[in-house]
Amino acid sequence: MLQSIVHVCLAGLSTGMFIWLVASGLTLIFGVLGVLNFAHGSFYMLGAYFCYTALHFQGNNFWLGLIFGPLAVCVIGFVVERFFLRYVYHLALPYQLLLTFAFVLIFDNLVNIIWGAGSIGSPSVPGLSGSVLILGRGFPIYNLFIIAMGPLVALGLWAFLEKTWWGRIIRAAASDREMAAAIGIKVPLLYTVVFIFGAWLAAVGGALAVPYVGLLTSGMGQAIIIEAFVVAVIGGLGSLKGAFLGALVIGLLSSFGTRYIPTFDMFLTFILMAVVLLWRPQGFFGEGEQ
Amino acid sequence: MNRHSTTIATAILLCVLIAVGLFAGRFIIYLAMRVMILCIFALGYNILLGRTGLLSFGHAAFYACGAYGLALTSIHITPNPMLGIPAGVLLAAVMSLIIGFFCVRHTEIYFAMLTLAFGMMIYSLIWNLRSITGGDDGLYGIMRTSFSLGIVNIPIMKESQYYFMVLFFFMGTLVSIHHIHRSPFGLVLSGIRENHVRTEFAGLPVKRYRLAAFIISGFYAGLAGTLSTLLESGITPQAAHWSHSAEPVLVSLIGGMQTFTGPVAGSVVYIVLREIIERFTQNWMLWFGVILLVIIMGFRGGIVGSTAQLFKERRALEPSRRVSHE
Numbered sequence: 001m002l003q004s005i006v007h008v009c010l011a012g013l014s015t016g017m018f019i020w021l022v023a024s025g026l027t028l029i030f031g032v033l034g035v036l037n038f039a040h041g042s043f044y045m046l047g048a049y050f051c052y053t054a055l056h057f058q059g060n061n062f063w064l065g066l067i068f069g070p071l072a073v074c075v076i077g078f079v080v081e082r083f084f085l086r087y088v089y090h091l092a093l094p095y096q097l098l099l100t101f102a103f104v105l106i107f108d109n110l111v112n113i114i115w116g117a118g119s120i121g122s123p124s125v126p127g128l129s130g131s132v133l134i135l136g137r138g139f140p141i142y143n144l145f146i147i148a149m150g151p152l153v154a155l156g157l158w159a160f161l162e163k164t165w166w167g168r169i170i171r172a173a174a175s176d177r178e179m180a181a182a183i184g185i186k187v188p189l190l191y192t193v194v195f196i197f198g199a200w201l202a203a204v205g206g207a208l209a210v211p212y213v214g215l216l217t218s219g220m221g222q223a224i225i226i227e228a229f230v231v232a233v234i235g236g237l238g239s240l241k242g243a244f245l246g247a248l249v250i251g252l253l254s255s256f257g258t259r260y261i262p263t264f265d266m267f268l269t270f271i272l273m274a275v276v277l278l279w280r281p282q283g284f285f286g287e288g289e290q
Numbered sequence: 291m292n293r294h295s296t297t298i299a300t301a302i303l304l305c306v307l308i309a310v311g312l313f314a315g316r317f318i319i320y321l322a323m324r325v326m327i328l329c330i331f332a333l334g335y336n337i338l339l340g341r342t343g344l345l346s347f348g349h350a351a352f353y354a355c356g357a358y359g360l361a362l363t364s365i366h367i368t369p370n371p372m373l374g375i376p377a378g379v380l381l382a383a384v385m386s387l388i389i390g391f392f393c394v395r396h397t398e399i400y401f402a403m404l405t406l407a408f409g410m411m412i413y414s415l416i417w418n419l420r421s422i423t424g425g426d427d428g429l430y431g432i433m434r435t436s437f438s439l440g441i442v443n444i445p446i447m448k449e450s451q452y453y454f455m456v457l458f459f460f461m462g463t464l465v466s467i468h469h470i471h472r473s474p475f476g477l478v479l480s481g482i483r484e485n486h487v488r489t490e491f492a493g494l495p496v497k498r499y500r501l502a503a504f505i506i507s508g509f510y511a512g513l514a515g516t517l518s519t520l521l522e523s524g525i526t527p528q529a530a531h532w533s534h535s536a537e538p539v540l541v542s543l544i545g546g547m548q549t550f551t552g553p554v555a556g557s558v559v560y561i562v563l564r565e566i567i568e569r570f571t572q573n574w575m576l577w578f579g580v581i582l583l584v585i586i587m588g589f590r591g592g593i594v595g596s597t598a599q600l601f602k603e604r605r606a607l608e609p610s611r612r613v614s615h616e
Binding site: 036084087088091092093094095097098099101102103104105106108109110112113222226229230233237262263264266267270271273274277278281 | 411
């Protein structure tokens with residue numbers, strides 16, 4: 001009993017960490033740019049596919065793939081923000097959401113064209129393959145690595161936003177765009193940088209998922225983006241702390257749900273989202289009025 | 291447009307559609323039915339989006355409620371659509387009353403997220419309650435038996451016969467939604483879109499109006515769902531997925547969000563374009579994404595809005611007004 005609970009917890013934590021990596025970028029972009037980016041799941045997916053391709057070109061060194069895959073996604077993030085998204089900030093919500101949705105359609109289809117519609121197998125990571133015994137049952141070492149990576153990224157983000165000069169500028173632009181512009185911050189440039197950074201976070205999540213998921217499909221972006229939305233909403237749109245806790249909650253909820261009440265696992269997630277929205281629309285840690 | 295030209299335009303449209311039903315080939319008839327069903331969905335949805343200014347990701351769930359309501363009635367009670375269609379539409383309307391009651395408390399992004407959550411709840415129920423809904427296989431083999439009203443039997447078995455039933459509901463939708471748009475009720479909805487604080491100060495219960503718009507659009511979504519189930523003789527849970535809610539949004543956007551005829555023009559373009567693109571390439575989504583980008587970046591008024599603006603500019607009598615919602 002204890003063994004199964006611990007293992008379900010660990011599985012939930014590792015799923016939660018992937019959701020966190022996507023949701024962190026999503027919520028950072030929403031907090032600063034005010035745009036809810038549907039294409040964020042596609043950045044996750046592209047990160048995974050680019051990492052996979054990078055592995056092919058340089059003899060299966062996963063760590064190089066982890067660096068080059070997300071960098072390629074940064075270029076795409078730059079194009080999306082600089083040439084498209086920038087022109088819709090002043091428009092009504094449906095236009096912003098639909099613009100990012102258009103990119104979902106384009107990216108998902110392009111992945112089908114370039115990498116094929118089927119699933120492709122993925123490599124194992126040297127040094128992190130195999131498993132350890134936890135309470136008498138094997139648990140993949142790679143998943144433990146993922147569980148460690150999540151808080152590490154969270155800590156890094158926190159230090160970056162709270163302790164560095166750049167972080168302070170980002171927070172300033174998030175809280176008052178016009179004031180920040182008035183004191184000489186180049187807000188449009190900052191928006192581009194934040195968008196690229198958010199895309200990079202999602203792409204790192206995708207690249208880390210390559211050895212984890214075992215199979216890559218062009219639907220993986222759309223699958224994770226809704227969970228990331230749920231997490232971002234539960235934690236409070238724009239709040240990174242909330243997104244981290246939200247990701248843990250959703251990861252655990254879905255793994256316990258799948259294990260014990262498989263009929264209602266998805267249902268539970270969405271009921272939690274609706275209850276939070278109704279009871280506390282600003283989320284656990286969101287600030288301000290809606 | 292004044293009242294006469296509207297009546298004339300409607301009469302011409304009706305004549306053309308009847309002619310299509312009588313003389314066109316099977317494929318054209320099938321396409322025309324899909325266009326009309328999508329129109330019903332989009333026209334209803336646009337009451338919420340174009341009129342009231344609320345973006346919902348949950349209306350696919352009401353579409354699915356209509357579809358599953360009809361399919362379950364047809365399988366378990368009677369295949370007569372005389373009972374099935376009202377059952378499906380009623381289920382959709384009741385669900386939109388319950389869900390709408392909670393959703394209209396918020397606006398903007400929070401409204402969108404709430405409708406997403408509720409819509410996906412229904413989707414997950416349909417997906418997982420395999421014994422009732424057939425799970426991911428959906429329900430299939432729904433027959434189009436005669437539409438019987440006591441002694442009168444109207445056969446709808448053949449597509450050319452069913453076409454006229456769809457046409458009947460399509461015209462009904464067109465006329466009723468046109469009435470809603472022109473009614474004081476419709477004006478209040480536009481008022482809410484433009485400035486809900488002022489509308490509230492005018493003494494109008496804004497939330498109740500929003501709820502009414504929500505239920506009306508849910509009702510038409512359900513109607514579209516029942517008609518589509520009869521057309522395709524089956525339904526899959528994909529119909530309840532949030533991405534299906536994007537379809538009426540896209541259609542309204544192509545046609546022109548804040549116009550009455552926009553969703554109609556948009557539906558025609560959407561279905562026809564899709565057929566054409568799919569004939570040449572499998573990458574429909576890619577092309578559609580590109581078209582969507584072009585519309586959002588350059589032609590936010592949609593077909594109807596942009597054309598209207600073009601005419602206006604040509605006359606050059608008044609300064610051009612942006613039709614789009616900026």
